[in-house]
Amino acid sequence: MLKQRWFMRSLSTILPRAPLSKQILKSEPTAELLEKLCFFKKTQSGIFHMLPAGMKTTDKFIGIIQDKLQTNNDASLVSLSSLSPKSLWQTTDRWANSELFKLKDSKKNEYCLVATCEEDITELMKSFITSYKDMPALVYQVGKKYRDELRPRSGLLRAREFIMMDAYSFASDESDATRMFEDVNKTFLEIFQELKIPVVRAYADSGDIGGDQSIEYHLPLIGGESTILSCNNDSCKHVATDEKALSYPVEEGQFTGDVCVKYGLSEDHTTLVCYYYPKGRQINWNLAKLSVDDDIDSSLRDCSNQEITDLFQKENEDMMFTKVLRVMDSRINSRSNFPDFPLKSYLKNNFGQIDGVSIVTATDGEICGQCNEGTLVSTKSIEVAHTFNLDTKYSKPLSLKFMDRENNSTRLVKMGCYGIGVTRVIASIAELTRDIHGLRWPVAIAPWSVSIVSTPQGKNSETDKNYGKIVSLFKNKDPKLASNIMTNLNRTASMGTNISLSHSIGIPLTIIVGNKSWPRVEIEVRGRRWSGTDICKWEEEYPHLKEEYQWEVNNASPIDPYHEKHIVLHKHVVDVVKLLLQDL
Amino acid sequence: MLKQRWFMRSLSTILPRAPLSKQILKSEPTAELLEKLCFFKKTQSGIFHMLPAGMKTTDKFIGIIQDKLQTNNDASLVSLSSLSPKSLWQTTDRWANSELFKLKDSKKNEYCLVATCEEDITELMKSFITSYKDMPALVYQVGKKYRDELRPRSGLLRAREFIMMDAYSFASDESDATRMFEDVNKTFLEIFQELKIPVVRAYADSGDIGGDQSIEYHLPLIGGESTILSCNNDSCKHVATDEKALSYPVEEGQFTGDVCVKYGLSEDHTTLVCYYYPKGRQINWNLAKLSVDDDIDSSLRDCSNQEITDLFQKENEDMMFTKVLRVMDSRINSRSNFPDFPLKSYLKNNFGQIDGVSIVTATDGEICGQCNEGTLVSTKSIEVAHTFNLDTKYSKPLSLKFMDRENNSTRLVKMGCYGIGVTRVIASIAELTRDIHGLRWPVAIAPWSVSIVSTPQGKNSETDKNYGKIVSLFKNKDPKLASNIMTNLNRTASMGTNISLSHSIGIPLTIIVGNKSWPRVEIEVRGRRWSGTDICKWEEEYPHLKEEYQWEVNNASPIDPYHEKHIVLHKHVVDVVKLLLQDL
Incomplete structure (x- = not known):
């Protein structure tokens, strides 16, 4: 009995129970919207608890990052301590940074909460890299980082505690170092492509972190804090941040x-x-x-x-x-x-x-300093990732050396470092994709891929049975997909309430099990078709569905997003859902 | 080419390259052994970096915990901030605790690094629990916790930064609260059973955390810091900590x-x-x-x-x-x-x-105060988990109330809290299972389930080909198992070196691809058969293997562990490995 109630409740305890008002959905800043939709909860300025929906989104993104880094770059996963000793940061002359959270233990030893880990990883790798044979090596971690920003703002976009993936490469010579830098950058691009978001690479200044070569990843966004400048010359297409653009x-x-x-x-x-x-x-x-x-x-x-x-x-x-x-x-x-x-x-x-x-x-409309031909177009954006070819910036002060192959002398290791602001990416995607109905996640990081809604439980036993039938279909045909389905938004509320809830949380597809349409169900597309693929293609590719299949597209108003509905016989629902998800 | 070298190297960069000496394997304290075998790296007293092998072990254990809590108890995953504000801890009168790491931000606000999260979760759930309908609910997280121990010792057994799973239950009345307490305790037992380690439940004092009912989980261990007392009367079998035992x-x-x-x-x-x-x-x-x-x-x-x-x-x-x-x-x-x-x-x-x-x-040999019949047996142990039925200890000072079903008045929520010391469990298992050859992990949390070793790469092209054949067999027949196989310990070293390395790291099975034994390969059992199942059973159950199958058991000396070897035709290797892993 208790178990039954848990199944009904526990997830929805930390989800909205009623739809938000149109006013809130339309004009609330994204940070507040994410909080009202129970993704995160602010506890102090710039400090957040992550709630179940936010955890699911974050964990999916981290899963993609790990998978790509391990498959493409054979990276090794570590987890460094969050407490980094003062002495290391003094060696690299970075202790004075006023944005470090600093603390003393009961024995008066001083630490900072890690903001980045160049010092710690360099020190650590001294135990493992002694010969050219130990390289190249790529090590990464995903975890909480801390930065005592004076003015934390825009929720997770500029927080004081946030989740970051930071990777570090180690090479014995410049050509290996450059190749690793390029390989990791290639992986970063693949990671963002997986999310189906329009991320742009820009040549950047390496700032406080150091090194000569640096690439930033930007998500174009009206109201973004950064500016990138892109050359409109097709044979150039050079993009740089405004700190770097000539x-x-x-x-x-x-x-x-x-x-x-x-x-x-x-x-x-x-x-x-x-x-x-x-x-x-x-x-x-x-x-x-x-x-x-x-x-x-x-x-x-x-x-x-x-x-x-x-x-x-x-x-x-x-x-x-x-x-x-x-x-x-x-x-x-x-x-x-x-x-x-x-x-x-x-x-x-x-x-x-x-x-x-x-x-x-540089400003919009000037001539590109790279090709001397094209015109620069300026775009507001958010920086979501940054890579640095560090050379010996950290290996030198911290003495990370190795025994050379050629002449048996010691040389400094060439390092690179690579960061993705995990929670920042999530907040920027929310900002980029939200519309007047709420959030709108790409499938890859949506907390749930699909929701199934129906009339309130207990009201119509036939519909309840059909609802159970659809849930079972997914469980039997695709258990992995089934575990990504939200089935208990608010089973005592009306169908309309639950559709609105599903839309506002940003679940890409909503399956509607109604008593009138049965044996057909409706699939509403909430997610955005970035690739622009037309649904007709599916019908051509899968002719067995065509006969019993119907789809509608309405574009209600200029500010109302694309509305797409698929009405299918219930026995085809799993197939159609899987086809649709590929493009969202 | 670079990719090739990565495949060869990156993992083994952060693993031992040569076997440890017999002296070290035999007498080094387990904390140092774990460090020498590259599971963890101490950076400061009680503070550690987690290295790839340690990460794999930890992640597997966390996976088991999450799976059980979600499947059995429908628990919701959150991640609370590591920075907890002073005001919360003052409300519950716990701020004075000298083991809290405390810090101030640039605006002089005070925080502690979380040691436990009763205060934060209670405060958080005020946003979500307002009615009896919102309960029961179980919320959990897995993450770093901090305790500024004056005398950190025994490595991860008593660290200042460590990984903990902490769960919190919320119920509207005492019977639901008790049922949740019992259900989560049942899950805890299942979690430890999954690891095949002999964990004992003991009635315990609730100490600083509070509440009336409290159960500790202990791993019996010579040299453990705790003492538990068990009644030898079969109809009683009561177990309690020495702080609680009558x-x-x-x-x-x-x-x-x-x-x-x-x-x-x-x-x-x-x-x-x-x-x-x-x-x-x-x-x-x-x-x-x-x-x-x-x-x-x-x-x-x-x-x-x-x-x-x-x-x-x-x-x-x-x-x-x-x-x-x-x-x-x-x-x-x-x-x-x-x-x-x-x-x-x-x-x-x-x-x-x-x-x-x-x-x-209580002391060993006295009469059990529970049944008044049996004799108490005292055992040294390590506490690895603790559960508390908190009643209103935290909901009262922090005012977590809900609207009652019966009479529309507000009542205090009944809470429970549940902790598993993740890194502590791993360190205790290392301590419990190590022998003169090194570590000896249960399959469930072994960094790799199987290692494949052979003659040095490039020495014999026939053996290299056979080695590749075995690796492919696993990849084709069981990709999930294949991703748990260590294939690149040190491919330039001798077969003996790699067998010793695999044994000392504690990988449960070693497959030896030799040039003499082919088309047969040897499977060495390193893992411990806790259940005592005899391998003969497998032969009976799988007669098609029997003909081409051979096994040996040697018990070389009283201090040398059980040695078990299976010699099988290479085409059967995946089947036999899967059978063996079930019992390790």
Whole structure:
């Protein structure tokens, strides 16, 4: 008896019991919608409990990641401690990071809660990598990460505790390192393709993590925090983040307004670098750095112009031995309105100038700096994954070395690191796919693939029997699919309530067992057909279904999504469901 | 090419490459052995990274737990945040616990890293349980827990970061609560039976967690930290922890030596309770409490006798209105040597006395207090799981209430909580099953079920081909089993090295593909036959194997474990392996 009640209740205890109002479905921010639909529950700013529906979605995504990494890249699964000792982070000079959660144990040892694990994995692999024979190797883990964001926002998009997949590669030379970097990036693309979402790869800045080569994965999204720039030239198609994208104006030297300047010092502090660019544009540090062949002291990046010139004059007593390098953004010309030069005394002969470079953040409509032909198109997006070719950035300070094949000397291991923001991907997909009826998951990560709804239990014994018949059909014909079916949304509520609930939770297909339509049942398509395959194809491929089969498509209004219904004899329901799921 | 090298290497990168010495296998503590065999890696005192072999073992165990809880108890999986706010723990009066890891975020909010989640789950379920209709419900999670033990020891047996499965039940009345408690306990027993390990259930004290009813699961183990007492009377068989077990002496009142006394005060502090018991025995607070019907102030439990009598005299100005209650352990008699009575002035008339009770920790050979017939047998053990019938211990302070069915009033939810120390179970099984050849896992949680070893790759092309043939046989006949086979221990090392490696890692079966024995292969049984089934049975059940089949058992020496070998035609290898695995 108790068992019976459990079957009826336990899952639906942590699911909505009644449909949300149209107003909430339409205008509630996605983070709140996910909470109202019982996927996650916020406990503190940026901190969440994961509820059963959210767990199912997350576990499915993690399953896809693991499967791909193991099959394609033979990756080894580990799970590093969440408590990382201060000493490791001091060695790589990252302990000062104010976003680390820090704590002391009862013996006053200091730790941080892991934000990323480059330090820990490098230290760990010292026990396992000693010879070139031990490489290449790829190690990964999936687990909670912590970042004490000052302004956590948008729910799981920018949380303080979140789930991340982080992988680390180890190679003995650059060509192996690059091949592993490319292989893992290939797998990342396959992972996102499995979700049938339009993820874009962009060349990116490697930021705080380090390394020379870096690729970000972006989900295009109106209102996204990031901007990516794509070249519309089909033979180029270069995509980069706005931190990395190089662009040129449609016509050079056309800017005649006020010019801004940003000062910097060369690495030896004997050259004052003056970056001139149009007012109203944003200087791009990566491009600025590139324009002087990286000969710039990046630690002074955030200093004011006054601080830079003071430092320059203080460190160089004799101005005779200094230089001034003027870097001119290609948008400006000599007739532009330049600011005053800051130094009182200087030697004209020591002036140098670089012209025709681009040092400002690219904008929509400018010329692609990669092919010099196409036009850049700017798109708002969310970053969902990031890969880094780290070279020896961590193996050097932490001394991860191996015995060489050729000359029996020790060399530093070449590393790469690769991250997928698991909960972030889920939150972005929710954001991307939601519509006025609620969420709309791809089958690959939907908490349930199918729901079966009917009239309230106990109201019509014939319908109850038919409902049981459909459930049994799935259990007998495809037990794995059957375990992905939601059969107990709210069996005491009306059919309409349950259809709305199923739609709002975002279950891709709803099977409706009604008393009038029997022996036919309706299958409502809620999921989105990303591939654009037309259902007619199924009828052609499976002619035995055609006779007894009917489908309808309504496009009720411009804001109402595509409505698709399949009416099939109950004995075909499993086959049709399986066909439909392939494309959702 | 790279792929090929990965297949060869990546797994074995984080596995031992050479067998450990006999000395290490024999005498290294199990915690160090698990580390040397690359299951876990200690990073700090009580803190560990989990390596691929340890991950596989852990994941298999978690899979069994999830499967059983979902199938038997329809439990819902959640994952609560690891950061629990101070305010919750203050409400239940548990924040002072010195074993909590505590931290502050950048806004000075305080958190602990979760040690258990009664507070968080109770708070969470307030959003979901409002009516009797929402219950019964069972919610569980599996994840990292934190306890800042002052003296972490024995590796994963007493770690500061560890993996735990914690489940929580919610019921509207006592009978449902008790039924859920019993149902989950039944599932726990099934989980341990699946591992084929001899786990014992013992009635236990509920300690800091609280509640009236509590059952612990113990793995009997020489050198274990706990002691359980089992009644040898077949119609009783009562088992309890030494904190809970009630025992009587074989003959009462036979103790004539020095008597110890422990003082306490009744809850209203007007009665001085004097517990008298034999010197050399340990007073058992649970029994002492029970002997006075719980009318004792437990908060004074750790006060000295002097402190108790001082407090008694200070709080009671007129001794006329006080009482003295003498509780006599049944082992002592009036001729025993009693200590002096502590009070100067007292009234003889106000003395009471309780005789014939047992208030000391039970010992081996005493009479079972449950049946009053059997003899208690004491066993050293490790506690691996604990269940609590909590009643309203947490729902009361945190106000988890529901609307009653009968009279539309609100009532407190009856809770239960249930924990399995996942990493602790794994460490205890390693401790229990290890022998002079290394670890010896039950199939259910072995990192790999089978290993296939042969001569070094490239040495004999015929053997290499046969090796490939055996691997393919498994892949074709049973892909799931094939994914549980270790095929790349160290393919450049000798066959003997790999057999030793496989034995020490504790893989239950080793298939040896040699050049002499072909077309037969040898299957070495490393796993332990807990059920004692004789292999002959298989031959009877599967006569088609009998003709071409041969088996040997050697028991080399008293300390050397049972050696069992099966020599079979290669075409039968999958069948025989599957039969053998059933019993390991």
